[in-house]
Amino acid sequence: MTAPTTPAPSLFGASIKRREDPRFITGKGRFTDDVVMPGMTHAAFVRSPHAFAIIRSIDTSRASALPGVRAVFTGEQLAAAGVNGLPAGWLLPDIKVPYRPVLSVGHARHVGEAVAVVIADSAAVARDAAELVDVDYEPLVAVADTATALSHPTQIHDIAPDNRCFHWSIGDAAPVDAAFASAPHVVRQRFVNNRLAAMAMEPRASLASYDVAGDELTLYVTSQNPHVHRLIMGAFVLGLAEHRFRVIAPDVGGGFGSKIFIYPEEVVVAWAAKKIGRPVKWTATRSESFLTDAQGRDHVSEAEMALSNDGKVLALRVKTIANVGSGLSLFAPAVPTYLYATLLSGAYAIPAIHCEVDAVFTNTTPVDAYRGAGRPEACYLIERMMDLSAKHLGMSPVDIRRLNFIPAHAFPYQTPVALCYDSGNYEPALDMALTKADYASLLQRQAEGRANGRYIGIGFSTYIEACSIAPSQVVGALGSQAGLYESAHVRVHPTGSVTVYTGSHSHGQGHETTFAQIVADQLGIPMDAVDIVHGDTGKVQFGMGTYGSRSGALGGTSIYMSLQKIKDKAKKIAAHLLEAAEADIEFEGGKFYVRGAPDRAKQFADVTLAAYLGHNLPSGLEPGLEATSFFDPSNFTFPFGTHIAVVEIERSTGHVTLLNYIAVDDVGNVINPMIVDGMVHGGIAQGVAQALWESVHFAPDGQPLNASLMEYAVPRADQLIKYNTGRTVTPSPVNPLGVKGAGETGTIASTPAIANAVMDALSPFGVSHIDMPLTPSKLWTAMNGSTGGL
Amino acid sequence: MYPASFSYSSPTSLDDALALLAEHGEDAKLLAGGHSLLPLMKLRFAQPRYLVDLRRIANLSGIERSAGELKIGAMSTYAALAASDLVRTLVPMLADAAAQIGDPQVRNRGTIGGSLAHADPAADLPTVMLAADAQMAVVGRRGTRVIPAQAFFVGMLTTSLAPDEVLTEIRIPLADAREGSAYDKCRHPASRFALVGVAASIRLAADGTVLHARIAVGGMGPMAVRVAGAEAALKGHAPTAEVRHAAAALVAAAVDPQEDLQGTVAYKRNLAQVYAERALASAVHRAGG
C-alpha cells in the first residue's frame, strides 16, 4: 500500500458520486441471499390462511416423509426447546404485551403468521413439503378495522380487553379545554391515515450457520441494526451469549424501517441451524413481504383546532386510534406516541395541545416504524388542519402558516408536547419555496383554469420533523428498552490509510461515501484512503444502527469525535518529531507544521508511521493511532421546510397529474448535497404515493385485499416529475457537524402537500376533505356531488 | 417463488409439440412468453406437470401482409408488434395496445398468442382482436381451423382452443383507405392492465359518414366484448362529437364492472364512457374524419 499524501480539497459539502454505486449497478453487491454455504439447507414457512383461528392440531408426518426434508418444527416444539417469544422494545404504562411466539402456539392471529417451518435440502422441496403440513384450524371471527376494534365483540388477546394495547396521553388537558370553551372558532375533522407496506426492493432474508468447534452462531440477516438483532435475539429470545453470536447485515437493499425489527423467520433460522447442525437459509417471497413485513401508519384520528378571529391557533385536541396489528412488533409502542403526538405542534406556536392515543390490536399484519414513523401522521394531521382552518376563516394557507410560525428568535422552543426544538427559521424556507413556485402567477393560472373547467390545486406543507431521537437517558425514562447513541471506531493504519468501524448501517443511505467524506475532510487525505466498515458485529463495536434519520447526526458525529482524538494524539507526535511545542502545531491539508514556519512540516503518513514504529514518541505516549467514541447527543434535531405541490385533477376521470413540486428543506449542514437530494426525491415519491396510490386494505374478515404488486400501487418513475428542490441551512447546535437528518423529510412533508393540493383543486366543488389514498374514483365521485363511494 | 416441479421440453417442430400435448394431455401446458403462466406457477395457482415451450418452433413469429390480410405469428412479442411499420400503419390500434402493455421486460417476452390464449379479462389484446375482427388460425392433431375472434373468446380466462391445440397465427382483415383504428386504456395503477380498454375501428364513406364501425371494450367484465349497439349508433352518421358521445354511452351501458379498490360501479362506467370517446375520436381522426 502506498502512503496517501496528496491533500484533498474540502470534501464536506461536496456532491461526490456514491462510491457504493458501481458495485450495485453492476450486480456485484453482496446481499444475504447471495451468500452460499456448503451443506446449506432451506426453510419454508407454513402460514396461516386465516386472520384469526384456533390451531387444533398440526400433522407434519406427510411433510417429514418427503425426500430431502430434514426437519419440520412447530411453535410448540420451539417453545419446549426454550425459544422465547419476541419482546417489545418500548414499554408504556399499563401496556399489554401479549406473548408473541415465533411460530404460532394455540392461535394464529393474522393472515400469513408463521405456523410451522420445514427445512429441506432445496428451497423447492421445502416449499413442496410446506404444502404437505396439515394444520387443522378452527376459524374465529376476526377484527380488522382500526376504528371499531375497541368495541368489537372479538377479543384477540386474553390480556387485552377491548383489544386495547394501551391508552396514552400527552399534554395538559385543562388549558386545552379552557381554550376551546372560549375560542371564537373551532375546526374539526376526522382523518384516516392509511396503512402502508414498506416494500424494500430486497425482501427480508436470513442465513444462519453454527460452528460446533467454536460454539459460535453466525446469522446473515437483512437488518438495519445488526447489534440490536444480536442483543435481542441473543439475550431475550434464544439465550445465546453475545460473544458467541455474530450477526452480519451485508448489503441490504432498502429497509424504510421494516428491517429494524426482529422477525420470527430469522429467529427460527438461527435456532434451526444450531439444532440440525447445518446452515439454514430463508428468503421471503414478495407475497411473504406483503403479509409479514411490519407495515406503517394506520391511524384514525379526531382533531379539533381552536382559533382566534385573526387565525391564531389557540389549542389543538387530538384523539387517535392507532392499529398495532396482531401483536407488538419491536418498537410499535413508540411510533403512535413519542414519535407522533410529540410532533403535533408542527412548525407552529400552539399554546395548548392535548392528545390521547388508544393503540388497538387487530387481526392484521403488525404495524411498526415505516419511513417517518409517527411524524408523517402528525405532519399530515397538523398540515391538513392548518388548511381546513384557513378555509374556515377565509384566509390564505400561506398567511395562516406565517402567522402561527414559531418566530426565529424563539429557539430553542419548548412545545406543549414535551419536545424542545433545537433551532429553526421557518420563514426563509417558505419564502424560497414561494419564489420557486412563482406563487402569484400560479394563483392566476389556477383562477384562469377554473374558469375553463381545469382544476389546479396548490398545496402547502410547512413541516417540521424530529431526527436522531435522544438522549439515551431521556428515551430510557420514556420507555425505550435501548439506548439511542451511536458509536465509531477509527483505526489509522501505519501508512496513513484509515478504516472506520461505524455502528450505523447503510442500506441505501450512502454512508460509504458521506462518512468517508467526513474522514477525508478532517484528515486531509483522499477518500480512496478511507474504508467504511459496517454491518458486522464480529468487526464493529456495539452500535445502534440506522433509522430515524440518525446516521449523519449520530454516526457521523461519533466518527468526527474519534477523528478529533486521532488528531490530538497525532499532533503530540508531530510536535515531538518537529521538536516544537504542541501548541505551535497546525494541521491543515494533511500536513502538520509549525505555525509561522510551514516548511517545518510532517505529512500525516509520516506521523502515523511514527505512531506505529514507536521508536520516537513523546515519553509516556502509547504507540498506535486509533480511537473509539460513543456519541449521545443532548437533544433531537429538527429539520423543517416548505413543500409546495401543484396538481391538476382531470374532471372526466379524477386522474391527478403532478404539475410541479417544490421542496425547500433545511436539514442543517449538508455533507453531500447530491445524496441529500436523492434522499429527498425518494422520500417525496413515497409520500406522494401515500396520498394518491398506496394503501394496504383488509376485508372485514382480515383477508388482505391487495397484498401483491399487481394490486398495491407502488409509484413508478412515469408518475412522478422532476422536483424543484432548494435548501436553507440552519445548523443544528446539538452536534458538532451541525447536521440534522435528511432521510425522512420528503416522506413526511409531501403527503399533506399533495392532499392539500388535491383538496384545493376540489374546492370549487365544495369538498373540504377526503381520506387518502385520493383515488380517481373518490375524486370523481366528489366532483359529481357525492362524498360517498370509494 | 418456487413452482411445483415439472418437466420441460422445447420441440423444434409443431408436430412434435402437438405430439407432446397429445401424450401428456391435461398435465401439459404450452409455454410462450411465460409472463402469465410462470407467475401463476410460482404462486402455485397453476401446477402443470409438463411444459412445452413454443420458442424454438420455426415460423411461429413474424408479421407479414398478404392478400388483404395482416398475418401475425402467435409468438410475435408485443415489442415486435409495437415496432412494426406494418402494424402501425395498417392496424394502429394494435400498435397502440402493444406499446402500452406492462413494461419493457413484459413487452420483450410476452406474445400475442399467449395473451389471446390466456384471455385475461383485463388484457389489452383480446379487445383489439374483437375490434379488428381477427381470425385465429389454430392447429391441432385433427388439422387446422380458423376461429373468428368473437367465437374465440368464451369467458373469463377461457377460449375455444382445445387443450391439445396451438394458436399459430392471427389474421387481421385489411380494409382500403379511410379506415382508422385506435385503442385507449385506463391503466390499473399497480398492474397496468386495463381497468378499461376500448378499441375502435372506423371506416368512413366518401361523404365522411361512418360506413362501418367495430367497437370492443375490455377490462370491465369477464371478457372483452363487441358493442353492437354502439357500432349501430355510428353507422351512417357523420362521427361528430355528439354522435361519438352517444355511441360511447352505449359502451358504458354495455360493460359489467364490479366495485373494488379501484372504484365504484358508477365511476367505472364513466371510465368506459371517457375512454370510448377517446378511442373513437382518434379512430375517426386516423380515418381522415
Ligand SMILES: Cc1cc2nc3c(=O)[nH]c(=O)nc-3n(C[C@H](O)[C@H](O)[C@H](O)COP(=O)(O)OP(=O)(O)OC[C@H]3O[C@@H](n4cnc5c(N)ncnc54)[C@H](O)[C@@H]3O)c2cc1C
Ligand atoms: C408485470 C406484468 C405486467 C403485465 N401487464 C399487462 C398489460 O398491461 N396488459 C396485458 O394485456 N397483459 C399484461 N401482462 C400479461 C402479459 O401480456 C402476458 O405476456 C400474456 O398475458 C401472456 O402471454 P405470454 O406469451 O407471456 O404467454 P404465457 O404466459 O407463456 O402463456 C399464457 C397461457 O397461454 C397459453 N399459450 C401460450 N401461447 C399459446 C399458443 N400459441 N397457443 C395456445 N396456447 C398458448 C399457455 O399455455 C398459457 O396457458 C402483464 C404481465 C406481467 C408479468
